[in-house]
Amino acid sequence: MTRNPPSARTSIFRIRWLLVVVLIVVVAALTAAFTYETRTSSSGSSGSSLADGVVPDGVTVFDDETPAVTNLDADLLGALRRAATDAAGNGIEFYVNSGWRSPQYQDRLLSKAISKYGSRAEAARWVATATTSPHVSGDAVDLGRSEATAWLSARGAAYGLCQIYRNEAWHYELRPEAIDHGCPRMYADPTQDPRMQK
Incomplete structure (x- = not known):
């Protein structure tokens, strides 16, 4: 066969x-x-923990257990929660990728960025020093998921929440004057922000 x-x-x-x-x-x-x-x-570098500001997956602005959220400036957190409550009506949740950070965690993030980008100057476009970072003072939050940042991009000024850097669509800070006057013009990246020149 x-x-x-x-x-x-x-x-x-x-x-x-x-x-x-x-x-x-x-x-x-x-x-x-x-x-x-x-x-x-x-999740950061080795040695970083929740107490330093590391944020596990799935944390929202309503989390009352994670220091990265609870250590945010009270006015910033209040504005975020008001905006998130309204965004929930559109099926959008505000997940936190990063919020408050300890100075030690910020230093580790900067070291990691220098290794990744090859120089301190290039790393500065993405990660500030512990003495200049608004994350260390609790005055900044990085939100996850593009639908949340798109929602805030269109409506954030009404809550005083503004994107500060053009290269970081996820980074928001509180600017109360934006409620009446709109958000200020964005910096291209953190190296253009006078606060980072200290």
Whole structure:
């Protein structure tokens, strides 16, 4: 008994099926690597803890247990919670990626950024020093999820919440005067902010 060789059509089908499987495996591996990198970069360096301001996944502005939220300036936190309550009517939650940070945690983040970007000057576009960071004083919050930042971009001034840096769509600070006059013009990045020149 002899077997007929597979037809060209069957061979093409098998090749396509194999390519689909390989593509799925590659996408899954890339997704896993990206998720790992995102989690490790958002959870900080070794030695950092919740007490330093590390924020675990799933923390919202209503969390009363996480120091990164509870140590925020009371007026900033109040404005965030009012805005988040209103945004919830649109099905949007305000997740916190970063809020208050200890000076030690801020120093570790800066060291990590210098390693990542290759110089202190380039790192300064993304991470401030412990003496200049509004996170250390509890005056800044980094929000997760683009729908929340888009909502605040359109409506934040009504709560006094303003995006400060053009390169950081997630970074918001309280500017009470914005309620009447709108948010001030954004700096291109933190290196343009006079507060960072100390």
